[in-house]
Every structure is written in C-alpha cells, then in structure tokens.
Amino acid sequence: xxxxxxxxxxxxxxxxxxxxxFEPPHTHxxxxxxxxxxxxxxxxxxxxxxxxxxxxxxxLSTIFTEVNALMTAISDYGxxxxxxxxxxxxxxxxxxxDDESQGIAYVKNIKAVIDxxxxxxxxxxxxxxxxxxxxxxxxxxxxxxxxxxDQWANSPGWSQASMKALFDIVDKVYAPRGFNPHxxxxxxxxxxxxxxxxxxxxxxxxxxxxxxxxxxxxxxxALGMWLNLHAMKFHFDSYDTSAxxxxxxxxxx
Ligand SMILES: [Zn+2]
Numbered sequence: 001x002x003x004x005x006x007x008x009x010x011x012x013x014x015x016x017x018x019x020x021x022f023e024p025p026h027t028h029x030x031x032x033x034x035x036x037x038x039x040x041x042x043x044x045x046x047x048x049x050x051x052x053x054x055x056x057x058x059x060l061s062t063i064f065t066e067v068n069a070l071m072t073a074i075s076d077y078g079x080x081x082x083x084x085x086x087x088x089x090x091x092x093x094x095x096x097x098d099d100e101s102q103g104i105a106y107v108k109n110i111k112a113v114i115d116x117x118x119x120x121x122x123x124x125x126x127x128x129x130x131x132x133x134x135x136x137x138x139x140x141x142x143x144x145x146x147x148x149x150d151q152w153a154n155s156p157g158w159s160q161a162s163m164k165a166l167f168d169i170v171d172k173v174y175a176p177r178g179f180n181p182h183x184x185x186x187x188x189x190x191x192x193x194x195x196x197x198x199x200x201x202x203x204x205x206x207x208x209x210x211x212x213x214x215x216x217x218x219x220x221x222a223l224g225m226w227l228n229l230h231a232m233k234f235h236f237d238s239y240d241t242s243a244x245x246x247x248x249x250x251x252x253x
Contacts, residue, residue, distance in 0.1 A: 002077065002233060004226055004229070009021055009022045013195075014195045014203040015205055018082050019083060019194065019222070020083050020085075021195060021196070022222070022224075022225050025219055025220075025225055025228050027242035027245075030232070033251045035187060036139070043060060043061070044058060044059070050070075050072075050089060050090050050091045050190075055091075057091050057092055057188055058185065059091075059095060060184075066235055067188070071089070074223065077226065078223070083222040084195070084205070086192070086222050090190070091188050091189075092190070093188055093210070095185045095187075098178065103176070104134060106176045106177065107125075107134055109170060110170050113166065113173065117169075119162070123158055124157070126151075135178075138179050139178070144178065149164075149167065172240065172244070181239075186250040187249045189246045191207055193205050194206060194207075212243070212244075215243060215246075219242075228245060235252070236251065
C-alpha cells in the first residue's frame, strides 16, 4: 500500500467528513509519452472501481484494468486512514471528441483568462482571430499553432511578451483542437471532495470540480498528495501537478 506522511498533516472535520490537510507539496511536470493518438474504436463506458453512474465516462477498454487498480488503491487507502478526499474520488471526463465544441470551448477559456486580468482585458481578444482559434491548432510547436500565436502577437496592442504571458496561462487550462489528450480515450479527470479551513477551527468542504483556482487546495488534500507522489506507480500522471492534479493521463510503462 502506498502511504502518506500522515504525522505532518492536520485533521479537519466538515459535515462529519474527516480530511487530512498537508503543507503545500513540491509539484512536478511530466511531458514524456503523453497520449496523442485518437482511437478509431474500442471506447466503452468505464464501470469498475471509482465509476459514477451520474457521470458516465468513456475510455479505451484496454486501460480499464489499470484504472481499476488506481481507483481501488485510492479507495482502500482512504478507508484505512479515514479520509474523505480519497473515499469520495470518482472518474469523470473520460473521452470527448476533438470536434467543433472543443474549439468553441477553447475560445471561451481564452476569453475567461482575458477577463480575469486587467492588462489582457485592456488589449482584448483580437476579433479577426476568433474563427482561427476555433480551428485545429495542434500541440505546442505545431506550425498551425505557431502561426496563430504570431498573428496574435502582431494584433493591435499585443506583443510577443504579452501573447506569451496570456497563453502560458491558457495552455494550462485548455487545449485547442488538434491536440486534445481527452480525445485519446486514455485520459480522465478525478473529482473529489476537499476540506479547507474557513477560519479558526472552522472547516468547510467543497468538490474540486476541476476548477483551476482549487488546484492548490486539492494538492494539500490526502488524495492530491497521494496522486502527486504515487499515481505514476499505476502508470497515470498529470502533465503538471501544479496546474491540474486531477488530470490523469495513461503513460505507457
Ligand atoms: Zn483533464
């Protein structure tokens, strides 16, 4: 059983659920062997350990055994230490198509980042680039993506530096069409509950719901700590645990 340094953690109780709360851990990036092939078939709804009928998730059935092993280990350890972040975890957001909806969501995410930052907001989304942003841009370094970035940097008000600052944030939140790990059938997200301190000896709980601003708190939960340390032993990892600790990509052993 893969364990955690429990003696370093505080214990919170919210709504009768018990949570360990750790100091913020060191995070890591992992860009090796990211899934990038879109399957032609073999997708099925995952129904084993950690599945949630309310959020049916399609995955390539070739990884069901590995997902089940990961989710069983999480649930078993969660029961052993009595931690609700681990016991409440479930699989969602498995396969999703790399279609029109992906491009629309990409534009929406860019706009949300722009709206959240005074400097970007002043510069605005270059209107002539909306259609292009919805198209297939591919992964980082793809000529289509580089051309798009250059056009953006050359738009009125923008520069290479401000474009880069914007997309450094966007790239951690959402991928454009043409490179979507979730379209490979080898990737899913975990949702789980976390406890947090709302004041002196007041604890609350909230679902993580893949909200970027909850990643820091998620990392300090028992499940966040455990994924950061141990998920790779089950052949799953995030590309960057400081951005999305919940995002699990199957990495071929
Ligand atoms: Zn994800």
